[in-house]
Amino acid sequence: MKTILELKIESTGTHQSLQDRKSLAVQVNKDGYVKYSLWLGWNTDGKPECLSSLSIYQRGLDEDARHGRLPSSPLEGESTEEFGKRVMEVITNHSKFNIKEIVRPFKFND
Secondary structure: OEEEEEEEEEEOOOOOOHHHEEEEEEEEOOOOOEEEEEEEOOOOOOOEEOHHHHOOOOOOOOHHHHOOOOOOOOOOOOOHHHHHHHHHHHHHHHOOEEEEEEEEOOOOOO
16 A cells, blocks of 8 residues: 555634544555545554544535545546545545645655
């Protein structure tokens, strides 16, 4: 599995705590299967969390967001950067979290 994107995200709420800071890593294997890892805090030693704690809700025209889920695979012909942007769009527009920082940008051909 190759990590193509790692994000620091934080809750959009007004009363933020350490519980509202999470990290999300997106990995893709050579066959195009995607694995998401979510953990509490902005360090890699944080407690693992369930993806449902992102509170992705159904809204909008994007197929994945409309079904309340993160993309499960790149679309045919979709670049790694396009796929990563689609993941970030779901986080930004369809969850209770904002992207604080892109820790590891898109890298497909490493």
